[in-house]
Amino acid sequence: MRAAPRPVPQPLRHLVLVLGDQLDLASSAFDGFDPGHDAVWMAEVAEESTHVWSAQPRIVMFLAAMRHFAAEVRARGWALRYTHLDDEHNTGTLAGELARAVQALRPQRLILTAPGDWRVLHALRAQAKALAVPLELRDDRHFWVTVRDFAAYAKGRQSLRLEFFYREMRRRHRVLMDGDRPAGGQWNFDADNRERFDPVAGPPPVPDPLSFAPDAVTREVIALVRRRFASHPGALERFDWPLTRAQALAALDDFITHRLGDFGRWQDALWPGRPWLWHARLSAALNLKLLQPREVVAAAEAAWRAGRVPLRSAEGFIRQILGWREYVRGIYWTQMPAYAALNALGAHAPLPAFFWSGDTDLACLRDALTQTLRLGYAHHIQRLMVIGLYALLLGVEPRQISDWFLAVYVDAVEWVELPNVIGMGQFADGGRMASKPYIASGKYIERMAAGRYCAQCRYDPAARTGPRACPYTTLYWDFLLRHEALLAANPRTVMQVNNLARVDEGERRAIRAHAEALRARP
Structure with missing residues (x-):
């Protein structure tokens, strides 16, 4: 049962906007908060789960954490206008819910800590302007650097x-x-x-990381997401993430200790x-x-x-x-915003459909993808040098793979995800962020996994052509051929390009043909 909210003060001085990735009671948005004159606004909206096809664990992470934070706000005795995803009049967008709140509550001013997402910032700014209500944007003190x-x-x-x-x-x-x-x-x-x-x-x-069994609030969200977003990827059977400040502190102590x-x-x-x-x-x-x-x-x-x-x-x-x-x-x-559209390597291949299912015969990639869809998690080498590497070598259009990363991970917010994928993972910014493309053959994965993936895979990481050639290895050599001039001009990749001198013209043609076949049927 949802607790009865404290009445919103009238007249209302400040409406403090709290987004789903701003669950911090010490946030700059709360500076000077006066419970007798101010109120808090939060909204669950479908748009934040559908502008990319968000996986179910990511949706639950945000919604359940928001509901737990809302309970902390109410516990302080602060007035809170909170829109649930299944509320009858929910417009489905942050801008639409903000308009409803402003029209109902008539605040003199909106207060917002700077969002982490360029899209959200500009949507809320535009809506505040259309509503003719001042929007005060405050620095995010969470970070060391403004x-x-x-x-x-x-x-x-x-x-x-x-x-x-x-x-x-x-x-x-x-x-x-x-x-x-x-x-x-x-x-x-x-x-x-x-x-x-x-x-x-x-x-x-x-020791495995400390886990947190879903409480009644989280179980309610899980049921809602299974019902409302049934067609979205991902699994929820093992959802056990920290969702409150107290749980997060316990998880930190567990990591430091163990x-x-x-x-x-x-x-x-x-x-x-x-x-x-x-x-x-x-x-x-x-x-x-x-x-x-x-x-x-x-x-x-x-x-x-x-x-x-x-x-x-x-x-x-x-x-x-x-x-x-x-x-x-x-x-x-x-x-931003130009950064999101960068494509320095001219990559235009579609994202393979198996990224949404894990149904591939590459053992390392299958393990990383199925784990991602099951848990909403993969560590940095799995993301960069297994999943991201395959997309880079295949030549996937950068925004497609970036949207996939944003959709599937429980920790994905655009300010951190987009540069990691566009800049580091795909080198789509041409080197603004990272000094080289992170490219490797199947031998790298064999080495970092002590051969265990390759031992259970049909492919040979040492072979670049032929029926047992590892797709990573074929695509790696094809990448060197396609971008030879660019890589030869980079001191950090010139040694890799020099290895092409050992590849004769006949094998070059075979590599290109095999790579094209992989792109046609990835």
């Missing part, structure tokens, strides 16, 4: 690179620093964090049927703002300084939060 600060940092630089930005962030915020020098005498321990599992013994024992110690060592390793390994499983809680990045980084650094985890693990994890996460947000907001 969009203005990143724009100033980027101004005049011919290229942007994570490593230099990350070092500046470490210095500025005194993270993993010993005086003016980086802890341990070096900035980056990535070269130490690429170990692979023993091909026979497999991964050492590691898995951060070996995270660095094994962070890039793959193993069939083992989705979690040493990974944090915190990105969804961070992106919904249930966790603050400062507290996550502080917990990791404190564990290292206390001698509980090695520096290479703490640094590798912190780089993802303080470095990469801030960097991609800066790229997104300084490059």
Whole structure:
């Protein structure tokens, strides 16, 4: 039974807008909130699940987290106008629900922490203007760097690179620093964090991440999503994500205590049927703002300084939060909206239909896709170097694969997903974000999974043509042939291009023909 809401004050001074990825009671939108004169607005709308064909776990993640947050708002005694997805008069869009709220409540002003999605920001701005009500946009304090600060940092630089930005962030915020020098005498321990599992013994024992059984609120959402979005992909039998601030903090402590110690060592390793390994499983809680990045980084650094985890693990994890996460947000907001349409490599192949089912005979790709659809999760190497790599080598149109990534992962919000896919995964921005295309043959996947995928696959990762040729390997060599001039001009890929000198004209023709056949029937 839904609790009776507190009456909205009349006259209403401020209507504070809270979006589905802004579930933070310390948000700037609440600065100066006066329960006697202000109210909160939240809305579940179908548009946010259908503008890309969102998978069921992602839809449940957002809606259930929103409903739990709404309960916290009500517990504070604040007036809340909350539209449920199944409310009779729900217009189905954020702009439509905002119009209904403004017309009913007549606020003097709308207050909004800057959204993470360019589309949402401009829709709400346009609607506020049409309604003739002032919209006050406030900085998102969740991040270390404002969009203005990143724009100033980027101004005049011919290229942007994570490593230099990350070092500046470490210095500025005194993270993993010993005086003016980086802890341990070096900035980056990535070269130490690429170990692979023993091909026979497999991964050492590691506790599974803390899980959270769905409560009554979440079960209600699961039933709603199964009914309302029955045609959408994904499964909900194992939905166990943290959905509240308290659960997110417990998940953080669980990671720091049980898995951060070996995270660095094994962070890039793959193993069939083992989705979690040493990974944090915190990105969804961070992106919904249930966790603050400062507290996550502080917990990791404190564990290292206390001698509980090695520096290479703490640094590798912190780089993802303080470095990469801030960097991609800066790229997104300084490059949008044109960034979403970039296609520097001229890729126009359609996204294979099996991305929505996992029905492929490539063992590594099948494992990553079916895991994604079952759990709404894959770790960064599965996303970049299994799923993203296949799309890049096949030549999938970048916006199609970007929309897929946005649709299927429970942690997917556009400011972080789009640059990761368009810039890093597909090199569609021509190098604005990353210094090279992340390309590899099937041998890379064989190596990172200690051969376990290839042992159960019909394809040979060493073969580039013929009936047993691994599609990754064929498409890799075809990619080198198609983009030889571009790759030869890049110092980081020139050695890969030089390997083409060993491929005679006859085999080049065979590679191209085999690649075209793969594109025709991927």
